[in-house]
Every structure is written in structure tokens, then in C-alpha cells.
Amino acid sequence: MKPNLYICHTAYQVLVDLLRASRTDGQPHTMVLSAAVPEPQSLAKRLEATGAVKVVIVDETRWPGTVTGPFAARRARRAFEKLCGWRFTRAAYNEVRIHNDWSVLGRYLQDCHAGYILCEDTFASTLGPDQHLVTDQRAAPDFAGKRRTGKGYLYWGDSPWCAKVESEDAAKCTLFPASRLVTDSKRELLESLTDAEKAMVRSVFLTQPLPENAAGATLLLPRSFVEDGLMTQAEQNAMFKAVAAKYTAGPLFIKTHPRDTTDYHALFPDAVILERTMPSEVLNFCLPFKFARAVTVQSFVLRAFTAADEKILLSLEEAQALLN
Secondary structure, three states: OOOEEEOOOOHHHHHHHHHHHOOOOOOOOOEEOOOOOOOHHHHHHHHHHOOOOEEEEOOOOHHOOOOOOOOOOHHHHHHHHHHHOOOOHHHHOOOOOOOEOOOHHHHHHHHOOOOOOEEEOOOOOHHOOHHHHHHHHHOOHHHHHHHHOOOOOOOOOOOOOOEEEEOOOOOOOOHHHHHEEEEHHHHHHOOOOOHHHHHHHHHHHHOOOOOOOOOOOEEEEEOOOOOOOOOOHHHHHHHHHHHHHHHHHEEEOOOOOOOOOOOHHOOOOHHHHHOOOOEEEEEHOOOOOEEEEEEEEEEOOOOOOEEEEEEEEEEEHHOOOOOO
């Protein structure tokens, strides 16, 4: 059986496609990682160690733009292959899946007339209330011509070179006709993981072993108020140390926002620092234990968080008051 091709631009997409690949005949499947994925080289090694995928890393920044004029798609394909160093051969794969068809790699698939499946780029993204990108695209004067001829790029599943669009629940998705939709529930996927699959995910997204005893553990979920211009780094460090001192019971784990560059290893030398780029789904579905408590400050991160018995959301003012 031919392998599938999975193209990923985020750690969440890598998680989803790794699990799908591990459950699908034809291994190893091919996973193309955009160089935009954090630390793609080391991630690729851990992914290949699972045996489910072989990895190709593509640096999309090497492609300067689009090609117009006669035979534009053919010329664009050749230019992409020369500059980015990867060539797509449709006959080599069974299914072709991508989450961001507006990307350089997505445009390349359209130039190749790939017949790809567009997957949701985030959880249940086809069911969100704001779909203005799709509706604005369809209102453009050249939309009908692009759909009819296949010349020029269309995104978010509207390209004639997109064969199917994946949704968390196709019956609830109103963006596309039923004939173009396929249901693929990530919630059902994640809730059905075996212990072996959870261990596989941890081997990819955790770069240090978990402590053997995590009973009563607390998870601190910081974010960068320095980046938002609300405080200095020293003030933020002091605030989160005060939050941790107030609410930590048992071992302390820290998982910060991907854009937070604070050195939490230095700030909390005895804590377990989880990878900042790790998808939150790893915490919710793939750890061998549940946290006794999860704490955050002025953040929505706990809204869908299920891996703690107690969830504590502090306002910024409440957190700062702990310094007094």
C-alpha cells in the first residue's frame, strides 16, 4: 500500500498527523515539516524514531513569491523544486493531506494539481463562527474564474485542486457542500489513545523524562506580560515566583506560552520545565498522570484544560497582589 503524505506547519498538526500515520497502513508515511515548525531538525529525529513517518524539512522562506504569465503553474513548480529542494510526485502517495493550503507548500500542491485533503489547522476550525477569510475570498470578482479554470490560487479548501475538506463534524459545517466534506474527529482520536500511543507522543514532544512520582503535582501555566508591555522581566519573574509559592502543592511543572522567552529553568531550578512549543493536547490526553492543580494568570489557557483536578485563574491584579 502506498504511504500517505502529511504536510505540517505547527506542532498541533504534527501531533494529529503522527497519530493518524501510526494508525494507517503503508508506514513509514512521509511527513513534510515546514521549517516554521519549532526546532524542526530535532523534532524530525524523534518523529522518525517512532517508525510511523519519515520526515522531509522544507524551508518555505527560500521561495520568494508567485509566478504569473504563460505556463505559470509549471514554472512555479520548477522554481519551488529548485529553491526549496523537494519535489512532489502524486503517484507516490495514497492520500495527500495539508492543514494550511494558503502556505507556500499549499500553493505548490495547487501548482501540482495534487487533489489534496484540507485538514483543520486548529481544533474544529471549520466550525468556528468567524469564517470571513472564506466568505471574503468567495466575494472577490475573480473567484468564479479561478474555480472554473484552476488558474490562480484559492485557499481554505476552495481550490479545485482540493479534493476534500476535513471537519470535526461535517454535519455541522456549512462552508462546503456535503459532497466535499469528510468528518474526522480529533476529539475522538485523542480520547481513544492507548497507553502505547500516549508513550509515543511523549517520546516526540517531551525531551526529558518525567519524574517517577508526580502525585499531587501543580502545573503553572505562565505567559509573557513583558512582551505585552505590562511589566519588566524582573517584575514578571517576581510575580510568578509569588504565584508558585502560594499555590504549589507537590512537584511543580511549568508549561509556558510558545512566545514567552523567560528562562524558567533558572527561575525554578527544581521544577520540571515542559517544552514551550508542546501542544496543549499532550497535557490533556497523553500524560500518565493528572495534575492536582493548574494555575495561570490572565489567560484563556484553562478554558479547555482537562488534565487537572483543580483549575485556578488569577487576574493580573490578584497575581501582583501576592507580592505585597
